[in-house]
Structures are given as C-alpha cells and as structure tokens.
Amino acid sequence: MPTVLLGVSASISAYKAADLISQLKKKNYNVEVIMTKNSTAIIPALTLQVLSKNQVHLDVMEEATPTDINHIDLVKQADLFIIAPATANIIGKIANGIADDMLSTTALAVHDIPLLIAPAMNTYMYQHPAVQTNLNRLISYGYQVIEPKESLLACGDYGKGALADISDIITAIQELI
Template sequence: MPELSGKRIILGLTGGIACYKSAELLRRLQDEGATVDVVMTAAASRFITAETMQALSGRPVWLDAWDARADNRMAHINLTRGADAVLIVPASTDFLAKLAHGLADDLLSTLCVARGAVPLLAAPAMNHEMWTHPATQRNAAQLLADGVTLIGPAEGSQACGETGSGRMMEPDQILRALVAFFQPKVLAGRQVLITAGPTSEPIDPVRVLTNRSSGRMGYALARAAAEAGARVTLVSGPTALPCPDGVSRIDVRRATEMRAAVMARAAQAHLFIAVAAVADWGIANPSAIKLKKQADGQPPVLDFVQNPDILAEVAALPDGPWCVGFAAETDHLHEHAQAKRARKGIPVIVGNLAQQAMDAEDTELVIFDRHGAQTLPRQSKLQAARALIGWIAAHQPSR
C-alpha cells in the first residue's frame, strides 16, 4: 500500500533555484498515493512555472490570494480545510522570516497563518551565509518552538558555487521525512540500540568468515524506531545499505568490535534489539599475510574460537535495556526460537525462516514471548519493522 494513500498535501513553493526539485517531489508524493494541491509565491514562479506544476499535479495551481476560482474569495481558508499537512519546498530565507513573525502578505503565507491545526513542514533552501545568519537562526528556532517541522537543510555544493549548510534536502529525503512525520510516535523519548548486518571475521588480510545477512531487517527496524520518535543508535556490520535518516550509525566488522560498541552504550538504552547475524565463531589465528595454496594441496589449518554472546551479555546487565532478539532458523522455528529465548534470558525473540527472508525484500516474522507465538503477515521488511515496533511499544514495561 502506498505510504501516503488518502493524504492530501498542500505543497508550497517559495522563491529559490531549488524550486526545480519540487517537480520531482510532486511526482514522488503522487507515487505514494497523496493528492497534492500546489500553492506558489510570485517569486517561485520566477524559477518554475505554474503550468509545469499544474501539468504534473493534474490540479489547479494557486498563486493569488484574490483568485476568483474560490467562490468566497477565501482560498487561504478553503485550501487547508481537510488537508493533512502543509509542506513548503523550498522554504526561502524570506519565507521562514514571514512564518516566524506571522506575516501574511500573499496567499501562501496567509494560508500558513490560517491553517489551524494542520501540521506545517518546511525544507529550508538558501546560501550558507543566509542560513547561518543570526536572524535566520532565530527564526528557525522560533519555528521549532511553534511546532513547525524543519526538514534539513543539508550541507553541500550550492547553486552560487559555494559549499556549506543551507542546501535543500533531496526529494527522496523530504518524502521520507513526510512519511516519518505521519508515523505514530510510540517510542518518543526512548533511546534504542540496534545491531544489524553480518559480522566479518578475518582469516587473512583478504579472506573473511561471514554470512549472507543483508542487514535489511535491522536497517528497517532502525528507520521504524526513528520514525516512532526514538533516538536510535545502529551498530552495523559490513553492508552497503545507506544509514536511515535521523539514525546514528557505528560501523564495525568483527563480533568483538560489535560487542565493544554495544556494551559501551547498553546502559544508556531503554531498548536493545539484536538483529545482527553475529558469527558464532572467529578465527583464533588469522594470518598477517595472504595464505597461499600449498604444493601438496593441503588446506590451511584454522583454529576457531567462540565469539561473545552479545545479546545474553546485555540481557544479564542489572539495570540494562529491555531486550529483543532475532532468530533466523532453517527448520523447527518455534522450538529453536523459544529455546534460544530461554537460553539467553530475554523476554522476546523474533523468528523467521532464513531461506524465506535472506535476499528477499519481504518477510514473515513470528514474535515469541512467555505467552506463546504471534505471527505477523508476510509483508515488506519496512512494514514488518513498523508492526514490530508498534508491538514492542505496547508490550515494553516502563523502565
């Protein structure tokens, strides 16, 4: 199901070269099921035409507070009634100042003042000197205090040729931020520690012992927890996945490195979700140089050492976080998962069949606790992660 199905979004454009990105954002919003009404300032129409936005949206574009298409001449009132959010992309320096001071001298600014309880989100876009100016920073702080959600800005190269903060977030980032905004904030105020991905145990400088974990489930849970309002730290083994928005990622390789990163942060966490496929064994004697084939055809002798049980160690902390483990099994899922839950001394373990989940975009999770098992429907890993986060929020006791 599209992420924004049934939502009506007012997309406001103000003056700035980043207006060209609003066309892509509009299509992305529609792809996710949103109905989009576009409102432009006069300055925005210097950078992109109303005809372009109307052709893309399939709906009339609004520019003038006195537009006669509104029977009561109150477009600033009519447009927000029934809207789910007002999204300003790009939000110029001037428009942020208007919002901060309640000015209403055109349709878009008047609409923002008259929107009532409709949420307002804005993606700032300006030269880095303009963004860091004390007045702009005061205005941004005031908007945050007023409950406005600011998306970005980012740092990077700018149209003026300079580099710094003030660059507008990319359309896909803005879309994710809007989707996240609508997610229930069931973990607000909580600190969540998550492990994800495989670990990689060196055999020699070029060979490793690892597994097929893609990290997708752990990264989906990190995104879902952040969307739910948590402060999320993700300790990740080697993976090519991008870090979810708003998540602090710590990159590790070996199981011992993952343990060190987790144990340094576990005491501050309210919730620990161990999703990583930690290698059960490491190599006790990794070679400092690349191992060569022997003339006699004999393979090298490798001595294995058992890696630490990170989840069990966190679960044993006297004042540690509430722990949720993961079990990827190939057979007898219910038996193995419940046995693992008891062995590690944790309240909840989430299981799935590895052959169905690895290299797949979707999964079927089973939640095991002392009351038994609950199977979630097969769905995308992000949808499954959101469902699991909702379940955890409803069952995690107050710390």
C-alpha cells in the same frame, strides 16, 4: 487519499518541487500547490499544475468562486503542510506573522495538522542569526525543520544550505501522515 499542501518559494531549488510532486503522486497523495510569485520565475506554475493534477494557487485575492476563501479552504482539506523549498524570506514572514501573499497567508491559517519546512538558501544566509531565530520561532509554533544538506550551492559556495534530498522530504511526510 491524503492531501499534502505544498508551498514553493523562490529558491533556485524550486525546480525540485516537480520531482517532489511526481513522487508524492506515485505514492497516492493528493498534492495542492501554492507558489510565491517569484518562484514562478524559476519553475512555471503550469509544470506543477500538470504534475499535481490540481490548479496551482498564486494569488490570495483570486477566488475561484464567490463562496470560496481559498487560503482557508486549502487548509481545511490538507493532512499536512510543507514548504519546500523555504527561503529566508518566507521563513521570516511566517515567523513574524506577515501575510502578504498566498503562501504566507495560507501558512498563518494552518492549524491542527503537521507542519514541515525545508529551508534552501546560501550557507551564510542560512547561518545568519535572524534566519536561525526565525527557524527557532517556527519550531516553537510546531514546525518540524527538514535540515538542508551540505553541498556545492548554485552560487558556487560550499556549505549547509541546499534543499534536503527529495527522498528525505518524502520520508518526513510519510512519517507524519
């Protein structure tokens, strides 16, 4: 059973991670979930734990056993790494080598497996030169970007920035595993 290592950051679309996990499980994938602290304000970790049937990883300083280095061990067992949704914040951290939470630390440890990122944010944030520069840097590091869709956003603006459809994200995962 292939293992998908799913990072969830604090976009309003974090709630869609539940559907993504559910659909991946139905397709016989093991899903390990890493959440940023702020994403748990949008969707409880317990929800994703129940759906994934795995402990949700939240704190880089919390190791289940003294012999584990969680952010390294998760990478070693993964067949693919994806961040969905990916905020401007997590994109910027990873693009610039900042490792200050479980998700960014794990992202910097990933090697030799496919890398996907699905941005989700306000249109103006997505279009900002810093975000575009950071996405291009991630592409140069080997990430494939699942482009956000054009839609009415949670803030009321209309434009490109909504998380890609879950079916498109699953297709991208399946093509790489």
